[in-house]
Amino acid sequence: MDDPAPDDDARDDAGNAHGDEAQGLRKIIHVDMDAFFASVEQRDHPELRGKPVAVGGSGGRGVVAAASYEARKFGVRSAMPSVTAKRRCPDLIFVRHRFEVYKEVSQQIRAIFRHYTPHVEPLSLDEAYLDVTDDIRGIGSATRIAQLIRAAIAEETRLTASAGVSYNKFLAKIASDQNKPDGLCVIRPGEGAAFVAALPVRRFHGVGPKGAEKMARLGIETGADLAAKDIAFLRANFGSFADYLYRAARGIDLRPVRTNRIRKSVGGERTYREDISSGHALREALDTIVDIVWDSIERAQAKGRTVTLKMKYTDFQIVSRAKSLPHNVADKAEFAKLGHELLDALLPLPLPIRLMGLTLSNLEGGDAKEPPRDDAQLSLL
Numbered sequence: 001m002d003d004p005a006p007d008d009d010a011r012d013d014a015g016n017a018h019g020d021e022a023q024g025l026r027k028i029i030h031v032d033m034d035a036f037f038a039s040v041e042q043r044d045h046p047e048l049r050g051k052p053v054a055v056g057g058s059g060g061r062g063v064v065a066a067a068s069y070e071a072r073k074f075g076v077r078s079a080m081p082s083v084t085a086k087r088r089c090p091d092l093i094f095v096r097h098r099f100e101v102y103k104e105v106s107q108q109i110r111a112i113f114r115h116y117t118p119h120v121e122p123l124s125l126d127e128a129y130l131d132v133t134d135d136i137r138g139i140g141s142a143t144r145i146a147q148l149i150r151a152a153i154a155e156e157t158r159l160t161a162s163a164g165v166s167y168n169k170f171l172a173k174i175a176s177d178q179n180k181p182d183g184l185c186v187i188r189p190g191e192g193a194a195f196v197a198a199l200p201v202r203r204f205h206g207v208g209p210k211g212a213e214k215m216a217r218l219g220i221e222t223g224a225d226l227a228a229k230d231i232a233f234l235r236a237n238f239g240s241f242a243d244y245l246y247r248a249a250r251g252i253d254l255r256p257v258r259t260n261r262i263r264k265s266v267g268g269e270r271t272y273r274e275d276i277s278s279g280h281a282l283r284e285a286l287d288t289i290v291d292i293v294w295d296s297i298e299r300a301q302a303k304g305r306t307v308t309l310k311m312k313y314t315d316f317q318i319v320s321r322a323k324s325l326p327h328n329v330a331d332k333a334e335f336a337k338l339g340h341e342l343l344d345a346l347l348p349l350p351l352p353i354r355l356m357g358l359t360l361s362n363l364e365g366g367d368a369k370e371p372p373r374d375d376a377q378l379s380l381l
Contacts, residue, residue: 025167025189026131026133026167026168026256026257027131027132027133027135027142027165027167028129028130028131028132028142028165028166028167028168028169028171028172028257029129029130029132029142029145029146029149029163029164029165029172030127030128030129030130030163030164030169030172030173030175030176031109031113031127031128031130031146031149031150031153031161031162031163031176032126032127032161032162032163032164032173032176032177032180033109033126033127033153033159033160033161033162034069034159034160034161034162034180034181034182035066035067035068035069035072035181036066036102036105036125036126036159037055037065037066037097037102037126038053038054038055038066038067038068038071039068039159039160040098040101040102040105040159041053041055041095041098042068043157043158043159044101045095048068048093048095050070051068051070051091051093052067052068052070052071052073052074052076052089052091052092052093053067053068053070053071053092053093053094053095054066054067054068054071054076054082054085054092054093054094054095055067055094055095055096055097056082056094056096056097057082057094057096057284058082058086058094062081062082062083062094062284063079063080063081063082063281063284063285064076064077064078064079064080064081064082064085065078065097065288066078067085069181071085071089071092074088074089074092075088075089076088076089076092077273077274078272078273078274079272079273079274079276079281079285080274081278081281082094099291099292099295102125102126103125103295105157105159106122106125106126108156108157109153109157109161110122110128112149112152112153112156113128113130113149115137115152116130116132116136116137116139116145116148116149117130117131117132117134117136117145118136118259119131119132119133119134119257119259120257120259121257121258121259124268124292125292127176129169129172129173129257130145130149130257131256131257132145142165143165143184143186146163146165146184147184149161149163150162150163150182150184160181160182161182162176162177162179162180162181162182162183162184163175163176163183163184163185164176164177164178164184164185164186164187165184165185165186165187166186166187166188166192167187167188167189167192168192168251168252168253168254168255169253169255169257170205170247170248170251170252170253170255171187171192171195171196171251171253172187173205174187174195174196174199174203174204174205175187177203187251192250192251192252193227193250193251195251196223196227196248196249196250196251197222197223197224197227197249198222198223198224199222199223200212200221200222201215201220201221201222201223201225201226204223204226204245204248205248205271206241206244206271208271208272208273208275208314208354209273209274209275210275210314210315210352210354211314211316211354214237214315218237223248223249226245226248226249227249227250231243231246234246238316239316239317240318241316264361264363265304265308265359265360265361265363266293266296266297266300266302266304266359266360266361266363267293267296267308267357267358267359267360267361268289268292268293268296268357268358268359269289269310269355269356269357269358270285270288270289270355270356270357271312271354271355272285272353272354272355272356275314275352275353275354276352276353276354276356277349277351277352277353279347279348282343282347282349282353282356283340283343285356286309286336286339286340286343286356286358287336289339289356289357289358290332290335290336290339290358293335293358293359293360294332294335294336297335297360302360302363302364303328303329303363303364304328304329304360304361304362304363304364305324305325305326305327305328305329305361305362306322306323306324306325306360306361306362307322307323307324307329307335307338307339307342307358307359307360308320308321308322308342308358308359308361309321309322309339309342309343309346309356309357309358310355310356310357310358310359311346311349311353311355311356311357312353312354312355312356313349313350313351313352313353313354314351314352314353314354315351317351319346321342321345321346322342322361323338323341323342324362325338328364329360335360339358
């Protein structure tokens with residue numbers, strides 16, 4: 001664990017600097033559980049502790065949903081075929097997922113978040129953004145709040161979490177990955193652009209292996225290389241992804257932490273560390289998304305008529321297909337059936353994918369307030 005010392009000066013904290021530099025800045029924390037699914041399994045089964053564990057199917061056509069840090073040392077990653085994972089780590093132990101348990105633990109963690117701020121934006125079961133600018137507990141430091149949150153998670157769940165603290169969401173998310181596992185990283189006001197400049201572009205959220213390879217061919221290896229490219233060049237090579245890259249290379253992100261909004265849909269998408277191309281792997285990936293998104297649909301008591309499948313190819317092009325019914329989707333089985341029909345109609349794919357998402361829309365009561373979201377990124381790590 002690599003935590004900074006408690007703050008004690010005018011530049012003590014992301015967002016706590018005094019003077020003009022701090023004016024208007026937010027205090028954002030990104031909390032990300034460490035190898036969440038696998039860590040829950042190791043917690044509940046002592047015989048698995050310290051051993052390489054993969055959550056997923058062990059059969060010849062199985063896919064890894066999550067891997068412990070012991071397994072990651074051998075190159076085992078989520079979305080990897082189980083046979084490949086076993087080849088890389090012959091001692092790998094496979095366990096079946098227990099989504100209901102993971103959801104219960106996730107609710108415990110969110111209750112801890114809301115002790116410190118009502119401004120919580122869940123991204124998945126295992127990560128969330130928190131805006132602690134208002135400091136409702138009078139703690140005086142976003143860094144200290146992050147430390148207290150991590151300590152509470154460890155005490156109440158016996159799991160570890162990593163956190164990033166900064167003045168916008170992009171930087172906070174990058175920071176949370178900096179000292180994993182069980183770490184804390186702070187990017188203070190004025191430090192964002194320099195911090196990003198030194199990073200390999202693969203660390204940018206949304207840039208996968210294929211994207212990084214394409215950037216390398218264009219002479220882009222680091223954040224500094226990316227910042228040196230003008231927006232016209234980026235748009236010519238990365239399309240709609242260009243604007244995000246341009247801002248990210250400068251440490252800029254103006255998105256607020258969103259806790260409530262008008263609900264028009266319920267859905268989720270997942271970006272994969274390794275690209276997926278085979279039909280079986282794609283179908284298993286879709287089943288995992290169905291499991292988690294349907295839970296969000298049930299908790300929101302949402303009813304809708306349209307199911308949309310979204311996929312992003314390795315060249316960053318996005319394809320989406322939708323199907324509408326004359327009636328509301330009846331149950332999880334029908335939701336899954338529609339999703340698989342949309343996927344099967346696209347197979348075989350022209351390129352592997354790096355992202356998949358599924359959404360239910362055309363909701364009844366579309367003016368209802370949206371509860372905290374589970375629908376941004378379904379990270380299973």
